[in-house]
Structure formats: structure tokens, C-alpha cells
Amino acid sequence: xxxxxxxxxxxxxxxxxxxxVNNAVYQNYLEHARHEFLKSRDLDFARLTADxxxxxxxxxxxxxxxxxxxxxxxxxxxxxxxxxxxxLAFNQTIVHADSGEQMLRARIITTAxxxxxxxxxxxxxxxxxx
Amino acid sequence: xxxxxxxxxxxxxxxxxxxxVNNAVYQNYLEHARHEFLKSRDLDFARLTADxxxxxxxxxxxxxxxxxxxxxxxxxxxxxxxxxxxxLAFNQTIVHADSGEQMLRARIITTAxxxxxxxxxxxxxxxxxx
Amino acid sequence: xxxxxxxxxxxxxxxxxxxxVNNAVYQNYLEHARHEFLKSRDLDFARLTADxxxxxxxxxxxxxxxxxxxxxxxxxxxxxxxxxxxxLAFNQTIVHADSGEQMLRARIITTAxxxxxxxxxxxxxxxxxx
Amino acid sequence: xxxxxxxxxxxxxxxxxxxxVNNAVYQNYLEHARHEFLKSRDLDFARLTADxxxxxxxxxxxxxxxxxxxxxxxxxxxxxxxxxxxxLAFNQTIVHADSGEQMLRARIITTAxxxxxxxxxxxxxxxxxx
Numbered sequence: 001x002x003x004x005x006x007x008x009x010x011x012x013x014x015x016x017x018x019x020x021v022n023n024a025v026y027q028n029y030l031e032h033a034r035h036e037f038l039k040s041r042d043l044d045f046a047r048l049t050a051d052x053x054x055x056x057x058x059x060x061x062x063x064x065x066x067x068x069x070x071x072x073x074x075x076x077x078x079x080x081x082x083x084x085x086x087x088l089a090f091n092q093t094i095v096h097a098d099s100g101e102q103m104l105r106a107r108i109i110t111t112a113x114x115x116x117x118x119x120x121x122x123x124x125x126x127x128x129x130x
Numbered sequence: 131x132x133x134x135x136x137x138x139x140x141x142x143x144x145x146x147x148x149x150x151v152n153n154a155v156y157q158n159y160l161e162h163a164r165h166e167f168l169k170s171r172d173l174d175f176a177r178l179t180a181d182x183x184x185x186x187x188x189x190x191x192x193x194x195x196x197x198x199x200x201x202x203x204x205x206x207x208x209x210x211x212x213x214x215x216x217x218l219a220f221n222q223t224i225v226h227a228d229s230g231e232q233m234l235r236a237r238i239i240t241t242a243x244x245x246x247x248x249x250x251x252x253x254x255x256x257x258x259x260x
Numbered sequence: 261x262x263x264x265x266x267x268x269x270x271x272x273x274x275x276x277x278x279x280x281v282n283n284a285v286y287q288n289y290l291e292h293a294r295h296e297f298l299k300s301r302d303l304d305f306a307r308l309t310a311d312x313x314x315x316x317x318x319x320x321x322x323x324x325x326x327x328x329x330x331x332x333x334x335x336x337x338x339x340x341x342x343x344x345x346x347x348l349a350f351n352q353t354i355v356h357a358d359s360g361e362q363m364l365r366a367r368i369i370t371t372a373x374x375x376x377x378x379x380x381x382x383x384x385x386x387x388x389x390x
Numbered sequence: 391x392x393x394x395x396x397x398x399x400x401x402x403x404x405x406x407x408x409x410x411v412n413n414a415v416y417q418n419y420l421e422h423a424r425h426e427f428l429k430s431r432d433l434d435f436a437r438l439t440a441d442x443x444x445x446x447x448x449x450x451x452x453x454x455x456x457x458x459x460x461x462x463x464x465x466x467x468x469x470x471x472x473x474x475x476x477x478l479a480f481n482q483t484i485v486h487a488d489s490g491e492q493m494l495r496a497r498i499i500t501t502a503x504x505x506x507x508x509x510x511x512x513x514x515x516x517x518x519x520x
């Protein structure tokens with residue numbers, strides 16, 4: 001199975017007073033790439049939400065290796081792996097497009113919660129691991 | 131002179147509890163398109179800032195006509211016009227890529243401030259009107 | 261009728277590469293103060309939304325007079341005025357808490373849209389003008 | 391040594407299409423509380439940055455236990471601990487003000503980088519552990 005990658009570019013409003021991308025913004029990048037990955041598998045996060053399938057992040061482990069700056073192009077990779085019977089993990093990296101340097105490495109663990117707030121892994125998500 | 135346009139797509143984290151793009155996010159879109167316009171003219175906002183040329187928005191007039199939703203592709207246009215001797219205005223629109231409907235119309239008025247905080251129009255920006 | 265004011269403080273992540281609050285963030289401040297104003301009148305924006313009363317901003321006019329910086333305390337004022345039969349406007353200012361200087365002045369025009377997307381002014385909002 | 395806590399309230403623009411605070415926003419909350427903690431010790435992040443002391447997050451481990459919603463008041467705690475000779479960690483929690491429930495638990499590991507990009511622990515930060 002080939003690795004899913006999504007190309008993005010830093011926007012100036014994402015940079016903070018240090019002149020680099022603010023830490024919290026990387027979570028936005030990682031989330032956006034995961035949702036694009038879902039779309040590549042014919043799953044739409046907004047439609048899942050509207051259908052009452054509430055997918056949530058339960059744990060994030062993020063290593064910030066180098067800082068992205070204004071205008072930098074970068075690729076966000078997404079690799080789903082089983083974490084437990086009810087948890088789906090995504091191994092993700094952010095790689096600088098020009099230099100090929102790894103800027104960030106993350107493991108994002110997700111599950112879904114049903115109407116009574118109990119975690120489960122919907123069939124819709126299990127198919128991602130196929 | 132042909133109109134500058136920049137294509138973007140709504141990201142899920144930009145949507146709010148109403149399920150549509152939050153109002154403030156449109157200002158991010160408009161700013162990003164202006165900075166891309168500058169780049170198309172060999173001007174870089176981050177470099178201008180680093181060089182001490184502080185370009186600021188002094189007034190924004192924004193008509194929110196329709197709401198963008200998750201995954202919508204849209205074009206942000208940028209047309210610079212002289213507003214006064216020291217002010218440069220940008221007429222901008224956001225148009226839905228699929229339907230061609232105008233979603234937003236804005237007039238963003240900018241100037242630069244020098245080291246003593248006084249407004250002026252740097253030569254670097256005057257060239258945009260040429 | 262006394263003016264509604266809400267005190268806030270600039271957070272570092274709201275500042276951009278120029279070291280000042282990014283323009284789009286002021287719309288967040290203005291929105292938050294309007295929602296606090298609603299709460300002071302026993303109206304809750306999230307509950308209105310959940311109840312299907314979709315209040316939207318149709319036009320924003322914002323004059324950026326001075327820039328807020330890291331740690332600055334400021335007051336956001338909210339004064340509702342009738343704009344038309346179906347539009348409610350909010351005159352708002354942002355005033356620096358220490359210096360008393362006006363940093364921003366805005367007129368935010370809102371309406372509500374019903375299930376068929378037609379604008380109307382719900383009774384819930386008309387009471388704000390009382 | 392008593393635990394540092396900073397009280398905040400969810401703002402509506404911080405909620406996403408699921409009607410809860412977006413994951414990335416929690417990193418903003420955690421960062422803001424750390425900077426308020428620094429201020430309580432007479433350290434100012436913006437001034438450190440202006441003085442060339444670039445403090446960066448190198449790793450974040452965040453457990454999202456429960457979701458904050460519109461209007462929820464919460465306390466963000468900050469407890470600094472030594473992580474290595476050149477790394478300072480912050481153990482942080484977010485606790486719902488009304489219910490006392492823990493919503494989030496995090497370990498944020500930081501260091502500073504000098505002008506040549508090498509990590510070090512400035513004396514200014516070592517004092518936090520005293």
C-alpha cells in the first residue's frame with residue numbers, strides 16, 4: 001500500500017511572533033491531511049459528523065523537529081495502523097518539499113463515540129486498514 | 131490587466147458550530163490571496179516585514195453573501211486600486227468554484243507605517259498599480 | 261441604557277510575524293464580545309444555533325486604528341442598533357485598557373436566516389433593542 | 391510549591407462543526423497557560439523572544455479525555471519538571487470548572503535554541519524549577 005501524502009504551503013497568518021508556524025497550527029495541518037486521506041478512500045469527515053459518526057482524537061504524540069516558515073511547501077503523510085480493537089492510529093510526518101528534511105513526526109490515536117458516549121470503531125473506519 | 135485569482139479549498143477546522151466557515155477565517159483567506167498576489171509581482175510580505183516595511187490594513191469592508199462549507203473550492207480575486215496618496219485598496223471577491231456564485235465581496239484598505247509610526251506608501255507597493 | 265463592555269487580554273498565539281494581533285483575530289474578539297452581550301441578555305448563541313436560529317453576519321466595516329500587542333488588556337464594547345426591518349447592527353469599539361486609546365471601531369450587521377435560507381429578524385433578537 | 395492554574399472560558403469561535411472545542415485549540419490553551427505561568431514568575435515570552443531567547447516546544451503528548459463545549463469554564467494547570475539537562479517539561483491538565491472533571495492531560499517538552507540553532511536551557515528558564 002502506497003503512503004498517502006498531501007502537499008500544502010505555509011500561509012503568513014499561520015506564523016507567530018517568532019516568525020515560524022505556531023505549534024497548534026501543525027495539528028490543523030495533520031487533521032486536514034487525515035481528512036484528505038479519508039476523502040481519497042471515499043469517506044468525508046463532515047458527512048460522517050452529519051451522520052452522527054463522531055470521530056475523535058484521544059491522544060496525540062507530536063515531535064517538533066524543525067520549524068516551517070512563511071511560504072514553505074511541505075508534504076503531510078498519513079499511514080493508518082490498528083492501535084487496539086477500538087482505536088485507529090495514524091502515523092504522520094511533515095516533510096519540507098524543497099529540502100526533503102523531516103520537520104515533524106506524529107502519532108495521532110482516534111476512535112469514534114456512539115450516541116451514549118461509548119467508544120467504538122465504526123465499520124466505515126475499519127475499511128481504512130484493509 | 132488581468133485579474134489575479136488564487137484557488138483555495140475549505141478545510142474542516144475552518145468551519146464552526148454552524149457547519150460553515152467562520153467569519154474571521156474569510157479575512158485569513160483574503161490576506162493569503164493578497165500575499166500570493168504580491169508574490170506574483172515578486173514581492174514577499176514576510177521579507178517586507180523583515181526589511182522593516184510594515185504594511186497594515188487600516189479598514190476592511192466585507193459583504194458576506196453566502197457561506198462556504200466543508201470541502202468547497204473557491205477562487206479569491208485581488209484587484210489593487212489607489213485609494214489616496216498614501217493608501218492602497220484591494221477589491222476582492224470570493225467565488226465558489228463549482229457554481230460560480232459570488233460568496234463574498236470586500237474592499238481592504240492598506241498603508242505602510244514607517245519606524246516613527248507614520249503612514250506612507252512605499253515605492254515597493256506603488257509598483258502594484260502600474 | 262449603559263454600554264456593554266467585555267474585558268479581554270491578548271494571548272501570544274494571536275500575534276503574527278509583525279508581533280501584533282493579526283487582523284482576522286479582531287473579528288474573533290468582536291464576535292466573542294457580541295456573544296457575551298447576548299448572554300448578558302439571557303440569549304446563548306450556541307443554543308440559538310442548536311434551536312435552528314441561524315444568526316449570520318452580512319456585512320462588517322472595521323477601522324483598524326492601532327495595533328494590540330502581546331499581553332495588552334482591552335475592552336470590547338457592544339451597542340445594538342436597528343439597521344433595517346430585518347437587520348440588526350452592532351456598533352463596537354476596542355479600547356486599550358491602560359491608555360484608554362481607541363484601537364478599533366467596527367459596525368457589524370447581522371440578520372438571521374430561516375430554514376429556507378430567507379433572512380428575518382427573530383423575536384429573540386428584537387428584544388435586544390428594547 | 392503550589393500548582394499554577396489559569397482560568398479560561400471556551401469562546402464560540404473555538405468550537406468546530408462537531409460543536410466542541412477543536413483539538414488544535416487545546417494547544418493554544420496550554421501555551422497561553424504556560425505563558426501566564428512565566429509571567430507569574432516575572433518572565434515574559436514576548437520579551438524573551440525579542441531578546442533572542444527562542445523557546446520552542448520539541449514534543450507534545452496530549453490525552454484528550456473529554457470535550458469542552460461552548461461557554462465552559464476551565465482551569466489549565468502548569469507544573470514544570472526537569473526532563474533532561476537541556477529540556478524543561480511542563481505537566482499540564484485542563485479541568486472543567488463546574489464538574490471538576492479532568493478534560494485533558496498533557497506533557498509539553500521545551501528547550502531553547504541559540505543563534506546557531508543549538509538547544510540549550512537558558513538560566514532564565516532554569517529558575518522556574520527552583
